[in-house]
Amino acid sequence: MSALDVGAYSPREKGVAGLLGALAAFLLLAVVTGFLAPAYLLYLVGLSAMYMLLSMGLNVQWGYGGMINFSVAAFFGLGAYGTALLTASGSPISGGVSPVIALFGGLGLAAVLAVIIGYPTLKLRDDYLAIASLGLAEVVRIFILNESQWTAGSAGLTGIPLFFSDWPVLGDLTYPYIFYVGGTPLFNMSQSVVTSALNVVLVTAIVAAVYLFLRRIHQSPWGRVLRTIRTDEDLAETLGKNTFAFKMQAFVIGSLIMALAGVFYSHLVLFVSPQDLQPITTFYVWVAVILGGTGSDRGAMLGGFTIVAIQQGTRFLTDTGALPIGAAPLRLMLVGLLIIFIVRLRPEGILPPERELIWPDSLGGGRDE
Amino acid sequence: MSEQSLVSDGPVLGKEDPVLRAEGLEKRFGGLVATDDASIEVERGTITGLIGPNGAGKSTLFNLVSGFYEPDAGSVAVNGVDVTGQKPHQIADQGMIRTFQTPRKPEGMTVREALLVGPHNQTGESIIPLFTSPDTVEQEERRSLEQAQQMLERFEIGDLATQPATDLSGGQMKLVELARGMMAEPDLLLLDEPVAGVNPVLADKLAGFIEELNEEGITFLIIEHDMNFIMRLADPIIVLNQGSVLVEGPPEAVRSDERVIDAYLGGPSE
Numbered sequence: 001m002s003a004l005d006v007g008a009y010s011p012r013e014k015g016v017a018g019l020l021g022a023l024a025a026f027l028l029l030a031v032v033t034g035f036l037a038p039a040y041l042l043y044l045v046g047l048s049a050m051y052m053l054l055s056m057g058l059n060v061q062w063g064y065g066g067m068i069n070f071s072v073a074a075f076f077g078l079g080a081y082g083t084a085l086l087t088a089s090g091s092p093i094s095g096g097v098s099p100v101i102a103l104f105g106g107l108g109l110a111a112v113l114a115v116i117i118g119y120p121t122l123k124l125r126d127d128y129l130a131i132a133s134l135g136l137a138e139v140v141r142i143f144i145l146n147e148s149q150w151t152a153g154s155a156g157l158t159g160i161p162l163f164f165s166d167w168p169v170l171g172d173l174t175y176p177y178i179f180y181v182g183g184t185p186l187f188n189m190s191q192s193v194v195t196s197a198l199n200v201v202l203v204t205a206i207v208a209a210v211y212l213f214l215r216r217i218h219q220s221p222w223g224r225v226l227r228t229i230r231t232d233e234d235l236a237e238t239l240g241k242n243t244f245a246f247k248m249q250a251f252v253i254g255s256l257i258m259a260l261a262g263v264f265y266s267h268l269v270l271f272v273s274p275q276d277l278q279p280i281t282t283f284y285v286w287v288a289v290i291l292g293g294t295g296s297d298r299g300a301m302l303g304g305f306t307i308v309a310i311q312q313g314t315r316f317l318t319d320t321g322a323l324p325i326g327a328a329p330l331r332l333m334l335v336g337l338l339i340i341f342i343v344r345l346r347p348e349g350i351l352p353p354e355r356e357l358i359w360p361d362s363l364g365g366g367r368d369e
Numbered sequence: 370m371s372e373q374s375l376v377s378d379g380p381v382l383g384k385e386d387p388v389l390r391a392e393g394l395e396k397r398f399g400g401l402v403a404t405d406d407a408s409i410e411v412e413r414g415t416i417t418g419l420i421g422p423n424g425a426g427k428s429t430l431f432n433l434v435s436g437f438y439e440p441d442a443g444s445v446a447v448n449g450v451d452v453t454g455q456k457p458h459q460i461a462d463q464g465m466i467r468t469f470q471t472p473r474k475p476e477g478m479t480v481r482e483a484l485l486v487g488p489h490n491q492t493g494e495s496i497i498p499l500f501t502s503p504d505t506v507e508q509e510e511r512r513s514l515e516q517a518q519q520m521l522e523r524f525e526i527g528d529l530a531t532q533p534a535t536d537l538s539g540g541q542m543k544l545v546e547l548a549r550g551m552m553a554e555p556d557l558l559l560l561d562e563p564v565a566g567v568n569p570v571l572a573d574k575l576a577g578f579i580e581e582l583n584e585e586g587i588t589f590l591i592i593e594h595d596m597n598f599i600m601r602l603a604d605p606i607i608v609l610n611q612g613s614v615l616v617e618g619p620p621e622a623v624r625s626d627e628r629v630i631d632a633y634l635g636g637p638s639e
Binding site: 216217220221224227230232235236238239240242243253353359362363 | 475476
């Protein structure tokens with residue numbers, strides 16, 4: 001029963017971990033040899049983490065409960081705009097609010113939108129949410145584009161502070177920040193490296209917290225009911241489960257995680273515009289979830305990471321001049337090929353869910369293991 | 370014939386302690402009348418059979434009383450509580466659990482996992498207690514796991530507990546459905562063709578299990594086309610024809626009733 005052991009790692013997971021380890025080693029080597037700027041590597045880590053959050057959010061909706069949400073970009077965008085409108089110096093509304101408080105502004109917007117779209121559609125069959133959400137993302141984007149008196153329109157919002165900008169110590173670092181060992185400067189860290197490193201710390205904490213939160217709610221009676229709803233909503237109803245309530249909870253939680261990614265994005269890139277709400281983001285996140293293994297939190301994280309690897313890896317290829325043409329146009333083709341391979345070879349994704357949704361501690365009796 | 374007199378014309382109503390009482394249920398799909406003034410009562414402690422020719426409205430009646438269809442007219446009460454127009458999950462909460470004609474396969478779940486969905490109002494089904502009182506969740510979960518294992522062993526499929534629920538034979542699937550229904554601790558179990566596609570040996574076993582559970586106080590309402598199975602098990606038997614109750618009575622009497630034979634053969638002879 002090793003596959004069912006909670007917390008144990010399957011050979012597949014070990015393989016993936018090995019690959020990721022090798023990639024990390026390679027990237028570190030690239031940094032040490034000066035091939036890759038440290039600040040850029042840290043930026044990439046931040047971007048991967050952001051996609052991991054988006055994928056985990058969609059996984060709660062689609063992977064846990066089978067809800068088809070085509071407006072990932074909208075929830076991401078609301079998170080990004082929510083915090084930006086409150087904190088940015090270029091904000092037409094307020095600006096200057098501490099990012100720690102503004103965070104809740106972004107989350108609040110996303111939660112309200114999730115309830116507004118979820119209430120009428122989640123009572124109906126899955127398809128209706130899909131249809132409604134398809135339009136929703138564009139409605140939100142075009143609203144932001146046109147209502148420039150509130151959102152600065154196509155110009156976008158500039159002057160977004162760093163997340164740590166008003167924190168004691170972290171906000172007051174002076175640059176360059178030189179790290180001495182025995183009188184000789186060891187690291188000469190420029191501002192970009194320090195802020196990128198802080199962003200990585202921040203997003204790692206967020207990803208870890210979200211992952212732990214999700215693991216707990218997934219491997220529980222709650223997650224089990226959602227898994228039942230996913231395969232057969234009628235069945236869950238006959239067993240006395242209020243499927244609407246369960247779906248609504250999962251939908252809002254998923255949307256909040258997406259908004260969290262948006263909040264982080266704002267404070268990473270320090271600029272948001274309606275461009276960031278393009279439907280392509282939704283598409284990438286869907287690919288990430290399916291690629292990683294629908295229904296698996298780890299799979300979603302791996303999928304999110306893979307998407308960034310493809311996006312940025314192709315840029316890398318262009319820079320090395322290894323290809324006669326720019327690699328950017330190959331990006332979508334690569335993604336397409338990857339999907340075909342996955343569907344052909346591993347329809348359940350790279351890391352499909354392998355665990356029973358049973359409260360882990362209650363299996364500790366040793367009877368079934 | 371003295372047996373004929375045992376068979377009532379139409380449903381027997383005004384039973385002493387009905388778990389389920391449906392009155393004057395009517396459901397139309399466009400111009401088609403699926404059930405027309407259908408009334409039934411299921412007395413507590415019985416195994417009540419529901420038979421009738423194809424298209425008589427048996428499954429529609431199930432869907433009406435379990436809340437999957439909203440009736441155009443009529444009312445449904447479970448344990449004396451009016452549940453007309455309520456959602457299926459609210460009706461299930463009143464103590465009536467149903468199964469489906471084609472077994473519902475919970476994909477990606479093991480058998481015991483599927484069973485654990487059964488119990489009502491688990492603490493761990495709300496998100497906050499997962500963080501504030503994990504101990505309660507753990508205890509409940511342990512209890513449910515034990516109960517699930519016992520239930521599976523009782524139905525002689527204890528070895529299937531950690532198998533994927535989709536890898537079962539049709540008969541085993543029916544047993545799992547029954548076990549899952551029992552996990553919800555119902556007063557009344559509605560079974561829709563429990564032995565359709567099940568081999569005779571397993572069908573026999575299933576009948577035995579149903580009788581056992583009935584002796585322990587579970588009331589059953591069973592739709593079944595297998596006459597041997599239903600006649601052996603159920604008393605009374607309600608015969609549905611053209612959307613309403615034709616007759617109701619004990620199995621031997623119903624079996625030889627002229628009206629029932631006519632209904633099955635299609636229209637009154639003579």
